[in-house]
Amino acid sequence: MNIREIVGKIRSSKEDGIKEVFLVACGGSLVDMYASQYFLQSEARELRALSYTSNEFVHAIPKSLGKSSVVIVCSHGGNTPETVEAAKVASEKGAATITLTHNKDADLIKYADYNILYEWGNDTSVEDNPMAIILNIAVEILNQTEVYEGYNKFMEGLKIVNDVVKRGQGLVAERAKKYAEKYKDEPITYVLGSGASYGHAYGFSICSLMEMQWMNASAVHSGEYFHGPFEVTDKETLYLLLMNEGRTRELDERALKFLNKYGAKVEVVDCKELGISVIDSSVVEFFNPIVFYSILCVYRGELAKLRNHDLDTRRYMGKVEY
Amino acid sequence: MNIREIVGKIRSSKEDGIKEVFLVACGGSLVDMYASQYFLQSEARELRALSYTSNEFVHAIPKSLGKSSVVIVCSHGGNTPETVEAAKVASEKGAATITLTHNKDADLIKYADYNILYEWGNDTSVEDNPMAIILNIAVEILNQTEVYEGYNKFMEGLKIVNDVVKRGQGLVAERAKKYAEKYKDEPITYVLGSGASYGHAYGFSICSLMEMQWMNASAVHSGEYFHGPFEVTDKETLYLLLMNEGRTRELDERALKFLNKYGAKVEVVDCKELGISVIDSSVVEFFNPIVFYSILCVYRGELAKLRNHDLDTRRYMGKVEY
Incomplete structure (x- = not known):
């Protein structure tokens, strides 16, 4: 069925x-x-x-x-x-x-x-x-x-999002290696995102960094960044910014502008630059996190290699009682 | 009106x-x-x-x-x-x-x-x-x-929550000083909470620590802790656990049990121990974050004193364009 x-x-x-x-x-x-x-x-x-x-x-x-x-x-x-x-x-x-x-x-x-x-x-x-x-x-x-006006465009997007992912993974292969070289020993990574992708800013923090690499991380909504979190920004602190395509892109762009001025360790993963706009603009925003997940798997894979810390290594999960 | x-x-x-x-x-x-x-x-x-x-x-x-x-x-x-x-x-x-x-x-x-x-x-x-x-x-x-069954009990709670806060602030005065002495230079603070209080785990992270003290922080839901975030737990990493009274208390207790075994730097702020149970059990859970906010103001006040970093000091907010 x-x-x-x-x-x-x-x-x-x-x-x-x-x-x-x-x-x-x-x-x-x-x-x-x-x-x-x-x-x-x-x-x-x-x-x-x-x-x-x-x-x-x-x-x-x-x-x-x-x-x-x-x-x-x-x-x-x-x-x-x-x-x-x-x-x-x-x-x-x-x-x-x-x-x-x-x-x-x-x-x-x-x-x-x-x-x-x-x-x-x-x-x-x-x-x-x-x-x-x-x-x-x-x-x-x-x-x-209720009838969803974007239904057909969404279904078309679903058919081509895997192509976007595959192309994007190729595009970031070298960048991900450099990211891992530069940032493999960072004491904390702030992961920023908005809209449908905020969940993946959180996801990359708790699963890929904390769970799989035992690295400290904190997810911040790009819109919330300016209302407290940005006060820790300096030239030493790492930010990974997930740039959406779609209605909330302006929020991510605002964070980028600030980070480019006051930060120094800023890594951008931009779904638009990676080619997500082949999906119709009326529904594209909902596809961002699908692309981010797969793209960021390349990043975490490089981190795992350079840190000699296999993605499956756990100290507690499935090993001790909790 | x-x-x-x-x-x-x-x-x-x-x-x-x-x-x-x-x-x-x-x-x-x-x-x-x-x-x-x-x-x-x-x-x-x-x-x-x-x-x-x-x-x-x-x-x-x-x-x-x-x-x-x-x-x-x-x-x-x-x-x-x-x-x-x-x-x-x-x-x-x-x-x-x-x-x-x-x-x-x-x-x-x-x-x-x-x-x-x-x-x-x-x-x-x-x-x-x-x-x-x-x-x-x-x-x-x-x-x-819709008619809310707990309405009268809620209104009674609202009348006495300030007394709980005042008593609680007295009870934590010394503890907050010790907390600040021990943890004023921590590289990251994980703040855990559940239920109505998860928002304040987030709030203490982004406002009190990041904004007002420029300290790195990350909020984790006590229920989510076991599904990724707990892998960073060790004897060196600081956890501040907000223990609710009410239906989700079991989630916080589970996190506490784990932290007591595998962590070492664990600070507990427990609304039950601070006397919140004078509020009726059918509505008490919704009052936890009100108590946490005021109690944690004592903690952040002590941090500010020992760190010589006034709570109103900003480098960006209201000072630069963004």
Whole structure:
């Protein structure tokens, strides 16, 4: 069953229609949902969209969770206890659950009305990875409940975003090496982003830098930067700026202008320069984080090499009790 | 006009009722809104609640903004250009605007259907400060649109939270001094929190540490900590854990247990230990950030003293163009 059919089935099963979409996961999987949250909160006229880290969802169940809800739950390994519990809670409250996992034997699937087993790895096409799949579900839900004007343009974008990614990865290959050479020992990295990509500024911080490289990091929204965070800016502090294409680009440009004047260690990853504008301007902003994820994988790969710190090395996760 | 009357007037002026509440501000003022966002997203059955940093709201106007919306906009000085613009945009779209500022001559007031001129300073009572006022507005809106079961208990809590704050400030006076002595030169501070208080984990990071002390900081949700961020934990890295009373306390306790085992520099500020439980258990969780704000002011005050870095010292804000 494809995404359109899954959403159609859910919609027709709900007497009062779909009123709210909950996006629930932890860590990297929650990061993958941010683009969908931003999309729905921006484009929906009636539909509610909320995201939760799984354990907060489980402990402080929102009162709106119920029969009119769709809950999208994602866990790569599919057995994160609080995420499995979140799907269970959602199911018990009468919500429709769509789960995503890379593990066909995942506990998570027990509580799935519909499960999507997604592909993973460098050889897969990004539209088959969870960030794009969840965004596709969000677009489908909005279009089937309210009609989304950008629907066709979005679907066209989904077909070509992998080409943008592949070309972009080639373009940054050398830059990423230089970045790693220059910045592999930085005491902290500030990662800036806006719009749909703020989630990936957070994601690169917590997953790629903190989790996979044990490097200190902090995500800052490009719009918030000027309201406190910019006071730490100096010639010694590293900034990685994710430049969006789309409506919030001006926010990123403002941060860049300031950083070029008062900072010195400034790395820019610019989706526009990397060629994302082949996607229609009415929907392009929602694709930025999909491109950033894959581009920044090149950067973290170079960091891992030069730091002799394999991306899979952990000291706590899956190794000790917590 | 008091808050109940303001909300009553707005409600009776809207043919289709109030459908969504937007919380829009920058930096510290946006931080003040997080408790309200958390409250509404948790407690509302129908009402939508979304928060935006002002410039993103202005550049990517959400489609749901319109005649059925209430937009709460806050700026301490009242002249932050993107916040003034946000109020203008809201007003032009037909939304009802409630503005909050400490400046009676603020540009922001031009676009206010209702303005609340709030008190500020150490001698004011916390229920008269913006975080509590905005939360009070949120509670009032929910109660007048859907009926909020906790309404009376919330109003009782509002009357006694200042006593909790004053007692708590006394209790931490010595601890805050020791904290500053031990940690005044830390290269990074991770601030952890959950539930309604996650916003203040972020707020203490960006306002008190980054803006006022030029110290590096990063906010981490206690629930997210175990899904990436905890990999940087070691005996050298400083953690400031904001322990909530209420439904998400278990998330904070889990982080504490881990930090006590694998970390060494761990400072706990615990609202329960500071006496917040005099507020009814059904509503206490929403008061945590109000207490944390004032308690952490003691901590930042001690940091400022020992670091010889006045809380008002800026290098960029209000000094250079940006």
